[in-house]
Amino acid sequence: MANAIITGEQNVDFISDLIGKMREEGLDRVEAELEAQAKWMSHVAEVAEASLYREAHKANAWYTGRNVSGKR
Structure with missing residues (x-):
């Protein structure tokens, strides 16, 4: 178990960075x-x-x- 606020923020940061990288590279999905x-x-x-x-x-x-x- 973890502090949901902190892990939620980490998830948002990761997804935001991932979407930014995808846009830079012209990608529409990751797997x-x-x-x-x-x-x-x-x-x-x-x-x-x-x-x-x-x-x-x-x-x-x-x-x-x-x-x-x-x-x-």
């Missing part, structure tokens, strides 16, 4: 290569494993849904 996607997913899993998020299912928290009756 991640399969190898890059796999590397990113591996990195995300590694970071999550090293955090408390792997224990999130035990929390009675809104973001896991455990506080909602009947939800798993």
Whole structure:
């Protein structure tokens, strides 16, 4: 989990820069290569494993849904 305001700003900055680069180069789309996607997913899993998020299912928290009756 992260501070949504900060991560939101980082996402906006990235997308803005990407759109600017695309305009400069006359591109109308971008697509991640399969190898890059796999590397990113591996990195995300590694970071999550090293955090408390792997224990999130035990929390009675809104973001896991455990506080909602009947939800798993």
